[in-house]
Amino acid sequence: MRTTSIAFATIATLASGCANDPVYLPAPASIDAGETRDMDGNILPGVSALVIPVKLETMAQATDRARRQAMITDPLVRLPFINVDDFEISVEWTITNLTDMPGNATVQLNGANEFFRYDPSMIQLSADDESPAPPGLDGDVPLDIPARGKLNGLFTEDNVREAAIDLDQITRGNINPFRATLTISKNVDQFAQLAPLMFDMDGEPLPQMTTGTIFPREAIPAMLELDIVFKPDRHMLLEYTVRVRDVRGDMLPDKLMATPVAELQPFMPTDFAITATATP
Amino acid sequence: MGRLAAVFCALAVLVSAAAEARPASKGWFAEGGLGAVAFLPPRASRGAALGPSLGVRVGRDLFSWLSLNVHVAASSHEAIVPPPPEGEWFQLYRGAGDLRLTGRFDRLALYAEGGAGLVMISSNVLGKLMITDPGEEFGVMFGGGAGFEYQLENRHYSVGIGVDAFFVPQFAKMAGLDSRAFLRYTY
Numbered sequence: 001m002r003t004t005s006i007a008f009a010t011i012a013t014l015a016s017g018c019a020n021d022p023v024y025l026p027a028p029a030s031i032d033a034g035e036t037r038d039m040d041g042n043i044l045p046g047v048s049a050l051v052i053p054v055k056l057e058t059m060a061q062a063t064d065r066a067r068r069q070a071m072i073t074d075p076l077v078r079l080p081f082i083n084v085d086d087f088e089i090s091v092e093w094t095i096t097n098l099t100d101m102p103g104n105a106t107v108q109l110n111g112a113n114e115f116f117r118y119d120p121s122m123i124q125l126s127a128d129d130e131s132p133a134p135p136g137l138d139g140d141v142p143l144d145i146p147a148r149g150k151l152n153g154l155f156t157e158d159n160v161r162e163a164a165i166d167l168d169q170i171t172r173g174n175i176n177p178f179r180a181t182l183t184i185s186k187n188v189d190q191f192a193q194l195a196p197l198m199f200d201m202d203g204e205p206l207p208q209m210t211t212g213t214i215f216p217r218e219a220i221p222a223m224l225e226l227d228i229v230f231k232p233d234r235h236m237l238l239e240y241t242v243r244v245r246d247v248r249g250d251m252l253p254d255k256l257m258a259t260p261v262a263e264l265q266p267f268m269p270t271d272f273a274i275t276a277t278a279t280p
Numbered sequence: 281m282g283r284l285a286a287v288f289c290a291l292a293v294l295v296s297a298a299a300e301a302r303p304a305s306k307g308w309f310a311e312g313g314l315g316a317v318a319f320l321p322p323r324a325s326r327g328a329a330l331g332p333s334l335g336v337r338v339g340r341d342l343f344s345w346l347s348l349n350v351h352v353a354a355s356s357h358e359a360i361v362p363p364p365p366e367g368e369w370f371q372l373y374r375g376a377g378d379l380r381l382t383g384r385f386d387r388l389a390l391y392a393e394g395g396a397g398l399v400m401i402s403s404n405v406l407g408k409l410m411i412t413d414p415g416e417e418f419g420v421m422f423g424g425g426a427g428f429e430y431q432l433e434n435r436h437y438s439v440g441i442g443v444d445a446f447f448v449p450q451f452a453k454m455a456g457l458d459s460r461a462f463l464r465y466t467y
Contacts, residue, residue: 026408254415
């Protein structure tokens with residue numbers, strides 16, 4: 001009898017372990033970059049976006065979300081369907097140098113949650129043409145790739161969680177992208193919203209005050225679209241795979257990318273933009 | 281002639297005594313084993329490395345030579361798909377019912393078994409090699425194997441070594457060998 005109990009306990013342990021197993025979402029296509037140039041002769045980056053498929057929200061989930069939303073008094077704090085802690089996401093990539101010369105490349109991670117999409121090319125933080133380019137949410141580390149060589153790399157679960165929180169801080173929290181990406185926020189319990197960015201007469205950002213709105217961690221959405229920006233200095237190929245662990249266990253559809261669109265939660269984030277305009 | 285007959289009779293008595301089954305319990309039993317699972321060509325062996333396995337078997341001896349078993353086993357493997365991803369592992373969970381035929385020769389018992397059950401794979405990492413299809417997690421498994429047991433002094437305990445082959449048609453005809461050492465307790 002005791003052995004039978006041990007057998008059942010083993011089965012139960014195995015079954016509970018399965019709930020958090022990862023799934024792998026292949027990239028829609030490899031990113032082939034380094035050969036196309038703009039009119040000024042600069043190499044154009046390669047870009048690829050992958051949207052994580054999510055099952056339609058059930059009535060029970062919607063009711064539960066409405067119940068939790070009702071407990072939040074600030075109307076600006078909207079609870080997401082997928083919270084930052086509901087998914088553990090990582091992105092593994094491989095760069096292949098297709099030339100006979102060693103080269104350099106950077107891989108930048110951007111993306112969108114269910115409310116906003118962050119694209120650094122839509123952000124202007126200064127009217128000064130020589131000011132540094134707005135940051136991506138993660139990556140942008142210069143990498144050396146040997147001639148005809150390969151390099152594997154990873155945006156870890158911690159990296160992507162940090163990026164998801166930075167994304168919400170930048171978009172709903174109005175926090176300067178440099179400040180958001182240069183501070184470590186992956187373990188924050190909440191963050192305070194700042195007043196929208198204003199600029200001085202020279203087009204430089206002015207100090208910001210808090211608005212009094214506090215976003216608790218349960219209001220921070222997960223990043224559901226991952227935008228990979230690949231910037232090589234010569235002809236290279238980037239392949240990537242997104243690894244997702246469904247912590248709640250009921251959010252990912254069984255057929256993943258092959259799921260019919262009608263069975264997926266609609267995903268229509270708003271493009272987020274900042275334009276630096278000199279204020280007299 | 282009479283002396284020869286006496287020697288022959290003495291030898292016959294000795295041989296019959298040696299061939300008498302060693303005391304071993306019969307009835308409900310449980311078996312726990314550790315080993316390794318290797319996949320067989322053509323496809324699964326290219327997508328998954330040899331990995332450790334753990335199994336538990338519970339059964340009942342219907343006769344001294346026939347038992348009915350239920351077993352569950354889990355094994356963990358590194359996926360060797362073209363990167364990315366690289367260095368990722370997956371688990372294979374197997375559960376089956378089977379019949380075991382046993383022949384006992386003193387301390388040793390040889391057995392052969394066969395049955396069917398279900399297999400579950402923990403992730404879709406082998407989808408890159410088209411071993412699993414999108415959304416495919418479970419498959420029907422057919423298996424069979426053989427091994428031997430060595431009865432210890434205590435009639436409840438025996439140890440053994442066994443090899444089971446399994447075949448999962450849905451997972452691109454995945455086939456593998458589970459080799460294990462086990463300890464058996466019979467009530």
